[in-house]
Amino acid sequence: MSSRVDTFARSMPTATAARVRRATRLVADKRMPTLSSVFADPEAARTAAADTKRYVLDNLHRLLLEFERNAIANGIQVHWALDAAEARETIVGICERSAPKWSIVAKAKSMATEEIHLNEALFKAGYPPVETDLGEFVIQLDHDTPSHIVAPIIHKDRFQVARSFERAHVGPYTQVPTELALQARHYLRKQFQASKIGVSGVNFAVASTGRIVIVENEGNNRLSTTAPDVHIAVMGIEKLLPTEDDLALFLPILAGSATGQQITTYVHMVTGPRQGAETDGPREVHLVLLDNGRTDAMASEQRDILKCIRCGACQNICPVYRAASGHGYGHVYGGPIGAVLAPSLDFAANRELPFASSLCGACEEVCPVKIPIPDMLVDLRTKSTAAGSWAMFATGATNPNLWRAGLALTPWLGGIGAKASGWAEFRDPPKGQGDFRRWWRERA
Numbered sequence: 001m002s003s004r005v006d007t008f009a010r011s012m013p014t015a016t017a018a019r020v021r022r023a024t025r026l027v028a029d030k031r032m033p034t035l036s037s038v039f040a041d042p043e044a045a046r047t048a049a050a051d052t053k054r055y056v057l058d059n060l061h062r063l064l065l066e067f068e069r070n071a072i073a074n075g076i077q078v079h080w081a082l083d084a085a086e087a088r089e090t091i092v093g094i095c096e097r098s099a100p101k102w103s104i105v106a107k108a109k110s111m112a113t114e115e116i117h118l119n120e121a122l123f124k125a126g127y128p129p130v131e132t133d134l135g136e137f138v139i140q141l142d143h144d145t146p147s148h149i150v151a152p153i154i155h156k157d158r159f160q161v162a163r164s165f166e167r168a169h170v171g172p173y174t175q176v177p178t179e180l181a182l183q184a185r186h187y188l189r190k191q192f193q194a195s196k197i198g199v200s201g202v203n204f205a206v207a208s209t210g211r212i213v214i215v216e217n218e219g220n221n222r223l224s225t226t227a228p229d230v231h232i233a234v235m236g237i238e239k240l241l242p243t244e245d246d247l248a249l250f251l252p253i254l255a256g257s258a259t260g261q262q263i264t265t266y267v268h269m270v271t272g273p274r275q276g277a278e279t280d281g282p283r284e285v286h287l288v289l290l291d292n293g294r295t296d297a298m299a300s301e302q303r304d305i306l307k308c309i310r311c312g313a314c315q316n317i318c319p320v321y322r323a324a325s326g327h328g329y330g331h332v333y334g335g336p337i338g339a340v341l342a343p344s345l346d347f348a349a350n351r352e353l354p355f356a357s358s359l360c361g362a363c364e365e366v367c368p369v370k371i372p373i374p375d376m377l378v379d380l381r382t383k384s385t386a387a388g389s390w391a392m393f394a395t396g397a398t399n400p401n402l403w404r405a406g407l408a409l410t411p412w413l414g415g416i417g418a419k420a421s422g423w424a425e426f427r428d429p430p431k432g433q434g435d436f437r438r439w440w441r442e443r444a
């Protein structure tokens with residue numbers, strides 16, 4: 001197992017582990033009954049969803065341009081960002097042009113903004129973001145990070161939330177969940193009223209109409225995208241669907257896989273800014289299309305990971321995730337999806353994550369778009385091992401002193417390794433073959 005995950009799993013308090021196990025099981029158990037209640041044949045629905053996302057990837061270039069054309073026609077201002085830094089710069093630039101310094105940014109839950117570390121950039125630029133999703137709000141109060149792509153505070157219980165609210169003067173200590181929700185609602189309402197800019201993610205973008213689709217259960221997304229004067233949406237370039245008809249499949253398959261709901265409480269279809277005499281809605285809508293390694297992933301063997309619709313079902317079912325929680329992976333995307341996506345977007349920084357899996361195959365079985373996660377993990381492990389061996393060889397082979405030391409120490413280290421691993425229990429440890437350089441010198 002990866003040292004990162006292994007270390008965390010062993011150090012994670014038992015109570016936290018129990019909370020994560022309980023919550024993930026609860027949602028995982030609701031997945032199949034819900035999907036069966038919506039689709040006559042849930043397996044056929046998964047196949048259709050996988051085929052649609054494959055079509056999107058096969059035609060990504062054309063669909064992106066079609067989407068951009070239609071979105072611009074709707075009045076959405078489209079920005080392309082090659083990497084996280086460019087995305088942050090674009091968003092901060094929009095804030096600076098649209099609102100005075102120290103204006104509040106109402107922020108809805110978005111993994112893309114977590115990926116680009118937007119909050120730090122907004123704080124630094126003088127546009128304090130306020131997380132308005134209940135879970136993300138708690139994360140922000142606690143200076144914590146999300147541990148699940150759908151349920152960011154899956155590792156916390158209501159008592160911890162109550163203590164956080166009391167500490168941050170959101171409200172007096174209470175153990176009643178509805179009272180905690182009301183405290184947050186009351187506190188956040190004022191933030192919405194004061195905010196000049198709203199930031200959100202995107203669940204789907206429809207190429208044929210140029211509309212973006214956002215799903216949620218709390219209503220904070222609706223307020224973040226409609227109350228402020230300016231709405232900035234951030235979206236990975238793979239989130240496209242060809243037409244709005246595809247939503248009939250993707251909305252319920254996402255909700256069923258993510259939270260065991262037939263459909264989320266809210267589905268927002270954002271067409272563009274307010275028009276003519278309309279008094280509601282933002283004056284400007286911006287969309288940042290984020291690459292950040294996705295084009296490279298498209299050209300790799302892990303291309304299919306870009307079919308992911310961020311439902312979190314693979315996290316809920318994964319025995320490693322259940323033991324380690326999302327924090328153990330050390331990346332915003334934890335669990336099976338993270339073990340493939342993180343190294344696909346940045347291999348050098350995350351090449352040990354593919355080892356954080358038992359390869360039991362449960363993730364592939366629940367994935368609504370049938371991503372072959374275990375096969376990808378094996379490929380990435382091979383790549384990671386090869387990269388490690390070659391990196392070690394290259395360092396040694398290009399440094400004469402290291403090479404000589406390596407030659408001298410190899411038989412000795414090999415012997416120790418063979419004994420320590422138990423390999424030598426039934427075998428003779430390998431013997432050194434002598435120093436070739438000395439042999440060559442003596443004969444030259």
Ligand code: SF4
Nearest residue numbers: 308309311312314367
């Ligand atoms: S990999 Fe599949 S199961 Fe996991 S989050 Fe993505 S779509 Fe959901």
